[in-house]
Amino acid sequence: ATPNTYNLAVRAQLGTDENTSNDEATSTVISYLTISSFPYVESFESGAGNWVASGRNSSWALGVPSAPTINSASEGTQAWATNLSGDCNFNENSYVISPCFDLSGMADPWLELDIWYEAETSWDGANIEYTIDGGLTWQVLGFFGEPGWYNDNDVDGIANNADGWSGNNGNGSGGWITVEHSLQSLTSYPGAKLRVHFGAGPFNNDDGFAFDNVNIEERGIEAA
Numbered sequence: 001a002t003p004n005t006y007n008l009a010v011r012a013q014l015g016t017d018e019n020t021s022n023d024e025a026t027s028t029v030i031s032y033l034t035i036s037s038f039p040y041v042e043s044f045e046s047g048a049g050n051w052v053a054s055g056r057n058s059s060w061a062l063g064v065p066s067a068p069t070i071n072s073a074s075e076g077t078q079a080w081a082t083n084l085s086g087d088c089n090f091n092e093n094s095y096v097i098s099p100c101f102d103l104s105g106m107a108d109p110w111l112e113l114d115i116w117y118e119a120e121t122s123w124d125g126a127n128i129e130y131t132i133d134g135g136l137t138w139q140v141l142g143f144f145g146e147p148g149w150y151n152d153n154d155v156d157g158i159a160n161n162a163d164g165w166s167g168n169n170g171n172g173s174g175g176w177i178t179v180e181h182s183l184q185s186l187t188s189y190p191g192a193k194l195r196v197h198f199g200a201g202p203f204n205n206d207d208g209f210a211f212d213n214v215n216i217e218e219r220g221i222e223a224a
Helices: none
Strands: 004-011 024-031 040-042 052-056 060-063 079-082 093-101 109-118 125-131 177-182 192-199 208-218
Touching: 052 060, 060 093, 093 208, 109 125, 125 208, 192 208
Parallel strands: none
Antiparallel strands: 004 024, 040 208, 052 093, 060 079, 079 208, 093 192, 109 177, 109 208, 125 192
């Protein structure tokens, strides 16, 4: 009942068992907080807020960004970033997963967050995905070409022809920018989750991606 990461072990003990090397199975279970009161405002100054990093070769960390390009938080001192002090990892396919959001009481919820990217153009980059089945499947939120949203429609480090944010060598975000997208399609599901999905290739890595200051609120209502 308490949101946290739990490491579970199950053991079998049989007196006639001559091979005890296979008597234990382990698993990690993450219990997520459910947010049902809005506006939701998370700047990560008091900790991770039940956002959890995972994935392959993940370099995600929460702390004070000090990389060559991504070198500050958007608000306060704390932000999520791929390697707080340097380049993201090669062949990275990683995530930061949100708590559960019960948006069923909202009419037109919008997601707003600050992002900073310096990632090899059309190869390394990030997007936002959502799940309505507890993480069994994930769908991309929005698409390339929507105003104020993704700037690239072929971020191959995420997936072939993936929409997302990508760019370096003058084509990055150039600092913190604010992006936003409607979550109205998720109001029928009491347990939706979001994740920031980052992917990188085997060459020419940069700082990568960072995000901060996540808000979810009714459209037109400013969070305090």
